[in-house]
Amino acid sequence: MLINIENLVTTFLSLSIAVYIVSFLLYLIRILKGPTIPDMVIAVDALGYDLAAFFVILSILFKTPILIGCAIVLALWIYAIDIYVSKYLEFKELGD
Amino acid sequence: MIDILNLILIIIGKILVVIGLICDLAASILMIRFPNFYVRLHALTVGSIGGAFVPMIGAGLIALGSTFLGNLRWFLAGGSFTTAFFTFILGGAGSHAIARATYRSKSAVMKPCYVDQLAEDKGGTEC
Numbered sequence: 132m133l134i135n136i137e138n139l140v141t142t143f144l145s146l147s148i149a150v151y152i153v154s155f156l157l158y159l160i161r162i163l164k165g166p167t168i169p170d171m172v173i174a175v176d177a178l179g180y181d182l183a184a185f186f187v188i189l190s191i192l193f194k195t196p197i198l199i200g201c202a203i204v205l206a207l208w209i210y211a212i213d214i215y216v217s218k219y220l221e222f223k224e225l226g227d
Numbered sequence: 228m229i230d231i232l233n234l235i236l237i238i239i240g241k242i243l244v245v246i247g248l249i250c251d252l253a254a255s256i257l258m259i260r261f262p263n264f265y266v267r268l269h270a271l272t273v274g275s276i277g278g279a280f281v282p283m284i285g286a287g288l289i290a291l292g293s294t295f296l297g298n299l300r301w302f303l304a305g306g307s308f309t310t311a312f313f314t315f316i317l318g319g320a321g322s323h324a325i326a327r328a329t330y331r332s333k334s335a336v337m338k339p340c341y342v343d344q345l346a347e348d349k350g351g352t353e354c
Contacts, residue, residue, distance in 0.1 A: 136237065137295040143241055144289075150248045154255035154278075161258045167336070169264050169329040176321060177258065177274035180314055181251055184279040187286045187307045188244075194296060199306030206313045213321030217328030 144192045151185050172216045179209035236292030243285025250277030264335035268326055275318035283311035 158181070161174040183202040190198035219225055254274030261267045287307035290300045329335050330345070337343070346352065 134234065136233065136293060140237060140289060140293055140295075143244075147244060147248055150252055154251045157255035157259055158274075167264065167334055169325060169335050170267065172325060173264070173267055173271045173322070174258060176318075176325075177254060177271050177278070180275040180279035180318060183310055183314065184247065184251075184282045184286070187283050187303075187310060190306075191286055191290050191293070191296070191303055194299065196299060196302050196306070199303060199310070202310045203306065203313065206310055206317060210313075210317035210321045213325050217324040220325075220332045220334055221328040 141192060144188050147188060148185075151181065151188075154181060155185075168216070169220070172212065176209055176213060179205055179212075183209075233292040233294060236288050240285040240288030240292065243288065244282045247278055247280075247282030247285060250274070250281065251279075254278050263338050264329060265326070265337060268322060271322055272318065275314065275322070280311050280314045280318070283307050283314065287311065 155178065158174050158178040162171050162178065165171040165174060183205045186198045186202040186205070190196065190202075215225065250273055254270045254277070257270040257273070258267055261270055284307075287304045290296065290303040290307060293300055296303065
């Protein structure tokens with residue numbers, strides 16, 4: 132095969148890291164200056180899901196399977212923070 | 228033949244990753260620019276489904292086609308498809324939960340307000 136597949140994939144994924152880092156910084160601005168608590172929480176949500184996708188891309192780039200487990204756990208924790216914060220906002224208590 | 232199939236998988240995966248990157252950048256800019264919480268929910272779902280679910284599927288397809296990864300590629304593809312499934316289910320459910328709780332507890336101000344049909348149905352004032 133004339134085309135080198137490894138070169139093709141790693142170059143593309145390395146370039147995509149820059150876009151991810153720019154969007155992380157923009158989400159971080161909203162987390163730091165968000166006027167109310169729900170604003171900060173939805174910014175953390177979006178940051179967390181993007182971080183999970185970033186981990187998947189990094190694990191292909193570094194050829195390591197460890198980061199995939201981190202991505203699955205991160206997606207579940209982001210859902211947990213949604214549910215905890217919404218329960219606290221609605222009933223003003225976290226339950227037993 | 229197998230090489231051609233791998234190349235097709237990689238190209239489809241790259242197209243999906245590029246769509247995801249565009250959605251991600253758009254969502255992060257809109258998260259800064261939008262005026263209040265209820266409009267920012269739109270940016271959240273663009274960022275979680277378009278910006279995380281689509282590139283995870285694309286990364287899984289790229290991993291399936293990358294023969295230089297060896298046997299590791301099946302593991303990486305399975306993990307990324309699983310993460311994409313969880314994101315697809317839980318992203319929508321989480322954003323609905325936080326929107327409902329915020330509306331009921333009135334903890335976010337609806338500052339430029341044009342229509343509020345939920346309040347009209349309950350007999351309250353509009354906006």
